[in-house]
Amino acid sequence: MHSTHLEIFAEIDGIGSASGLFLKENKLYIIGDNSANLNEFDVSNKQLNKIKILFNKDLNASQNIAKADKPDFEVLCNYQDRLFILGSGSTKNRNLMIDFNLKSKEIIEHDLTTVYNKIKTTAKIDDDNFNIEGAIFTGKLWLLFNRGNGINAKNGIFLIKGEDLTNADNPTFVRINLPHINHIESTFTDAILYKNEIFFIATAEDTNSTYNDGAILGSFIGSINLQTLKLNFATKISDVNKFEGICFLKESNNKIEFLLCEDRDTEELKSTIYRLTMNL
Template sequence: MHSTTLEVYAEIDGIGSASGLFLSEDLLYIIGDNSAYLNEYNIKTKQLRKIQILFEAELNQLENIPKSLKPDFEILCHNNNKLYILGSGSTPKRNLMIEFDLKTQKVIQKDLTDTYTKLKAIAKIDDQNFNLEGSIFTGNEWLLFNRGNGIDAKNGIFDIQEADLAKAKQVKFNPFKLPNIDHVESSFTDAVLVKNEIFFIATAEDTKSTYADGEILGSFIGSINLQTLKLTFSNKISDKHKFEGITLLSQNEHSTTFLLCEDRDSEELKTVIYKLAINF
């Protein structure tokens, strides 16, 4: 049996629509789905640094990019001193991946259109049901989490045996059933690997569209066995929040604690970071 506690950890001005985060010592990296910046927040000094990662001429604004143009960066994952920032793939303008080197600060862009096309074909997911919201990269394998908030409710995990995601060849799709609220199935919003266990967050949102938002019915935390990709446990953690990013804060033999970010689907440049403890 697991119990959870949720509390506010930090409030940060200057960041809107937070959708992914990664903690490295005192530095918390945060992305927004409608921004051309990667945000670096020092949790000790409370200083915020903005790192531009998009430079396209058509972007006449760098914050609150219009919905039809936004890159929809829903994924922020980490491996070997690099951050990987991925678009959701829910529209043709959302197929970009950014590699950011934490040491050199170098930014590399890659187009994932061919890879996303292959994923949709293998999983038999059409454009209206393809919406990636989480990723784990081990160095030679990618796990991509499709959010099943389209009409077909296609929650699932893509397993890609390839280091270069832009050249994906061996792909498997594992459909996944998540808990529901009032007959609305929750759907993946992010995931993180802790040792050999995948911890995920999921939200039940009353919508049949990967594009349009709906009423938030509640959110869950859960875990999946890395080897079997089977559900280990799930707990409801909120009735109203739509959490979209998760990163590990600390772990001991009695508890695992994460930081979560929330997309409030507004244009306000302010984000709240939450601390979630799971007690075993």
């Protein structure tokens, strides 16, 4: 059992439903599942810069997008100088991927409908049980984390070889069993790769729907071996928070620190970022 400590790292006005994080030097990048912006928060001077990544004229970039219309960006994945922002795929209008270059600021859109349909077929997962909440890209392999909060509880990882996610070939699916709370299995909400180890967060939520929210029963942090995809450990970190984003902060003195963000499932444009310290 790993001991953990959770504390507030920052409170940021202007961001709602935070679902993904990435820290580079003093810039904390935050994505919300109902926003047309990528948020860039300067940790040093507490300044927030909004980078528009969706250019649909019908979307108001300064406000929350209605649930039925939102892109549901649940994934903020980093590889070298690129951020990959993925929709969850839980409805037909949530299949977009944004490729954002941190240096050039270039934005490229990709439609993942074909890829998502292919991996659903491979894993025999229907639309009501498909919900991508995390991703890792190693440069040669994509890992997509399906949150198994649908009726069939398909919690697991899609493995897709190659650099180009849009041309997925021969995907595979590995079922992952996570801890239960009150007979409800916790399900993936995000994951990152650190030193060839997958660190993930997961939440137990009392719902059988990838669309409708339920009561939060608790959240975990854990790790999975990258080579074997076997669960190393899972530790409960909260009874009430629904954490949806994780990124690495630092490691020192046998401790590792992460930043977490939570989705409060409200319309409030305010986000709390947490620091999680874990003894190794």
